[in-house]
Amino acid sequence: MVILETEHKQLNKIIGRKLEIKELEEILFSLGYELESAEGDKLRIDITTERPDLLSTYGLGRALRAYLGNKNDEIKINKSNYKVNVKQPAKEWMNTAAAVVKGLKLDDEKIREIIRVQEKIGGTFLRNRKKGAIGVYPLEKIKFPITFTAEKPEKIKFRPLEYQKEINGKEILEKHATGMKYKHLLEKWEKYPIFTDSKNKILSMPPIINSHELGRVDEKTTEVFVEVSGRELKTIDMALNVMISALVGIGGKIYSVEVNYGNKKITTPEFKGEKRTIKTEYVNKIIGTELKTNEVKKLLEKMNHKVVSSNPNSLTIITDPLRTDIWHDIDIVDDIARAYGFNNLELRMKNVESTGETTRSVKVKEEISKLLIGLGYQECFTLMLTNKETQFEKMNIKEPGYVKLGTTVEQGINMIRQWLLPELIRVLENNRSAEYPQKIFEISHTTVIDNTKDVGCRDVLKLSIVNCHSNVNFTEMKQVLDYLFNTLGIQYELTEVEHESFIKGRNAKIKHNNEYIGNFGEINPKVLENFGIEMPCTGLEINLTELFRL
Template sequence: MPTITLNKNRILDLLGKKIPDEVLKDRISYLGTDLEEITKENIVVEIFPNRPDLLSEEGFARALKTFMGFDSGLKKYSAKKSSYQVVVQKDVKEIRPYTACVVVKNLKLNEEKLLNIIAIQEKLHVTYGRNRKRCAIGVYPLTKISFPITYTALKPEEIKFVPLGENKSFTGTQILKQHKTGKEYGYLLENKPKFPVFIDSKNQILSMPPIINSEQTGKVDVKTKEVFIECSGFNFNVVSKAINMLSTAFADMGGELFEVKVKYDSKTEITPSFVPEQMYLEQDYVSKYLGTHLKSTEIIKLLKKMGFDAEGNTKINVSIPSYRTDVLHPIDLVEDIVIAYGFENIKEDPQRPSTTGKELFIEKLKRKIREILIGTQYIEIFNFSLINSEEQKQLKLKNVVKIKNSLSSEYDSLRKSLIPSVLRTYKSNKHYEYPQFFFEIGTIFMKNEKKDTLVEEQNSLCISACGENVSFTTIKQELDSLLNSFNVEYSLIRVKEEIYIEGRSAKIIVNKEEIGCVGEIHPNVLNHFEIDFPISILEIDVDKLSRIIQEKILEL
């Protein structure tokens, strides 16, 4: 979690009141942040990753102001209409397809505010932007650029400009190999045939995102009064939220915001957009999770204390600020209501369970499997349950569970198999020594209309080996060893699957029941994942295996 140092006088100015340190300590601690210390000059606080809007002094003060009751409800922001345009060309579609932008005027910068701007940008890069992979931000003096601006992609050798902090021109390739920032973030553009660039109407290159700005057009100093800000990334919702966070911070610094038309091939987006998102919240839902009955008027008051607008009776319509990225479900609103209500005001209600707990058999089995595999040189890996649906499609997995309104195309579906995640792990570890042996025990998801959630969860085990001399025999030997450890006999039935090499794949059968599959991955799949060596792999339904072993124990 990022730790930020805030100027205490600046925070008090934004709050509009002089507040004793003891009161500040108490209120900041209950805001949902982790206070480290308050000194004569600074407030040092740890911000949780779900609240990137608090990374700036302006954002932090905005939240603290409503929380302490000095303001109430959703703070209104607006951007003036303008003729500024950014044209997004098709070339960036497969590289870094989206951008959102804003123009800010009438800034009155000093050294402190300039350092604050740099700090906001870098903190957002590291946290919300996932080290610039998810999104990257560029800030430019408006007087040095000419609209309209084009967001396009060029071959690395066609890109020539003086990078920030340098005095000579570099090509795109030279920036990645020779420039400090290029070396640090060059992997984000590695093996790309073209690199993204922002170019103005005078054909000046403003920047090569997500790496670096131009020295001529991308250097902001205390004399800068007007700036153009862009954020590029892979999901429009992500980049527009980042621009909203920056825009509101600049507005609270006294800047005047202007809209930018971002023209895509098939549509035009106006950014920034401060239209609040809407979400409904049931009164009974709040009381259920809070453990205390609250009236609708009390719930609305608490929501306004956390910077939301709200209205309604038993069904409350909540307006969510456009810069908040953490409200994805009504339970997130309940969390803020609890913070506003005060953890210190929740009465203790000790529970005395009338039952004793014990470890589930399937958990014992998974622990035993881990011990066996770790003892035979395999390394356990852990992957997200959310993965790219295109990767599942590549492995011919059908009827996968898609995420509605996913924030990123990289995580837009629930995995139906552990195999895509394991293959991606091999792709990410190409620079390590071979052979490599990985296993994962995790949850996979299937559609099931009989379930309340329409989704069925299943425990699965995937064991894999990758290396020059790896073959079907490599993984079959591991299958023999594992099932023999549990005294489980099995047979193999040859099966033809597109993801495996023909003749080198089979179903795993126990007691006439299919419990998994084993095979050697087809070269076409390896090429898709950019893997250079053969992979043999197996996947077993741990729930079925657990049931079979338990039945065997009962027979004894």
Template structure:
């Protein structure tokens, strides 16, 4: 969950009310956030990934304004016309889209500027693939002379943000922190630039803005640029940024920008509410509570929504443009339940339909966990979702891909525990030079376009003297206790060093793999010590163990 840092005084300014510590704790829970720390005027909290509108003080203050009753619903903001154009001229082929918007009437200070930058970076990391899919730029519009051109150049010189002297693009990519970090996102000789009619550079997306259009406390109007590869995602990200900016002034105005892409014309932003139908019977069916029309309307307004009309049991609800997480009726039902209060919903104990008992797979999994802990390994628990790009780097190409992932980091369902364990090694490497971890968890196997769930155990060891032998010792110990006779067979595995890996075979059945990770992958992950891994199919082992072994195993 993204960690957000705000000033309580700034949040109270936006919420238009004083908020006590107890109220903060209560209301943050209602917003699916977790209070981390309050120190003086500083508030640190963790926001849910599905509430990006809460990644800065603007969104939190706005939500609290509704919860404490200072405001009902949200103010629907008309989008005004303008003459501002963005013209795509010789645009970069690999990053073809650009959107723009102008926001005027702002009243900024150092803290509000800091919050806008925080929002920008949190969105970049959580929703934009760390700028690979979408990048955000915010500029002082008083320094810009439209039309604005989005083009690809082979070289150019300008002052990058934070520097007072001219630098070439290649210098920026090789010496400036942001340039070094994100230069892999641009192609040599085809660098994206946003330039106004006077030749002033606004930014080199997705790398860095220019110093010429820096936002300061004197800035009253801004130009927002959104560039990337996913047009619909870009529109949603634009709405998040505008939603934050409109909280920074009493009479903020938003203006359209015309994007001219050859013969295609795109108008942005699309900052208009979406209307979703909500039915009273579906609230009753999913949440199990009886609410009146007035109670539902109150819950919706407390959550920051407007109710356009009510017809019978149907509510037609206006969803704010910045609530990009609300897509359908079930999302509104969740909001009603949160506003009503989960603590007020009584629970009913469902009568059992059969005698209870520990499933043999869970019994065996517990035994394996106990054995691994006894061997000196620490247990980790990772997500079932992982990064499809990372799987491709490892040479894993048989996995389930999510059709519409929220984040690139969770775009595929894991078919092996090894990728997650390697990430765990990378995360823990700065804190220990002797890492020994294991995970017992489910993976999804894809065969003949059919997906099936399997239980596996993955083991990883990393230290200066770790070799294949370390994993063979673990394998021998596990199989001895489980009473399974096995053999090893040479194999070729793209993750592992040739000649230093093998398949674990029982009879004619391959139930696992063991080996040393290839240096190519260690370099990719920036792991500086050798790594040995093992993975066994617990589901397959269960079918090989007779019931007598299970009944007499230590887990009983």
């Protein structure tokens, strides 16, 4: 949870009606949030971290206003000639989006509000600046066009915010308080990101710190330049929208900025929601209601979604452009349920009786495990998270598509495993001093790319077996395969195949009902050398999901 500190009067002003504390507390609770304290006019409200759009007084007031049936004005974007040129940015920090906001009347409290929103978006949605960072600058002090680029840290020289003198990029990480706090984000980068204006003055060094000269907003500031820079354009677009909306809430007017990437140009911000079609039957099935389409329409509008068309069976909507947490249709249904009120749902017992039982995949796993343990094999459990060196390079194969991980604390972890065999060979590598033969197996899930799925991947249950001793050979592993499939009543055939992880001519492709389900054979000596294993090995891997149609 994240704390929003706001004022009761200001919140009521945005909502358009006076809400007593008790009523406000009940509405917040029904939406999934909590009024932590109310002392005089000061409010402290717990907001869940997936809703950065509610981290400003305007954002929360806008959501409550819609919930209470008052329509919100669409956020207007004025055209302008402001430009940002992206030139040779740091490869780790390549994207930016920007806007200009005018007509601000700032005081000490409003400046603190801007800083709070900026820090909370950076700390939650932008994952403590790992995904992006926000900069706000007084417009009158900078000259367009702005350039977003990167430079070696020793060549970056400016006076960072609230620091007494000019220092270089490296020194900022070592001497400035904010630099030391976020040093881990870019200290290993060859070049650091910077924003400069047309006079070549540095505005900031994201994701660390603004310039004291050009990046300090005060009560005299009426116009600001806002930029968000980071790794992924979609993420920083969303962060910019949320930040800009907070400035609209304190009287600002938005002006667009053209961002020129050289080979493409984009205009930001856009404030465009996502178009989705929601079936009324699906909504009722999930929530357990019997709502009509027109009733669902009213509930969607209470959650700030725009219904563009509807028929008795479905609705086409444009999602709230400030929502960063809408990923699937179920998220829309969750909004509908909140608008309907969980306390209003009828408590009903199911009129069917069911008996729990083990899933088919678990039954398959248990049966195969028993058979292999009976043959003297030991079951292993390796980790889902691994690295591409183990999965591909050491296995002597080219990299296929795989599920990559973002920035991790453990630098040696960068992907989700795609097959089990490399991980079992790592077990052998870590147990080279143990007695031979070493006979191990694992039945676990792997993750493969699948663009037909909404998350772009799917889990696959696989079996992998490794046998390691001085006289191991292809025939021995085939005998294990024969025993397993004969016991399970499965017909299969073998065909020749070239696989760089196995010795040529001593491996085979396994097919069932004319469909490929796996490989086995003698492990390539080059692979064994990569893992530091001197004893010969055989390996097998079978796709159980495909074999048993799990």
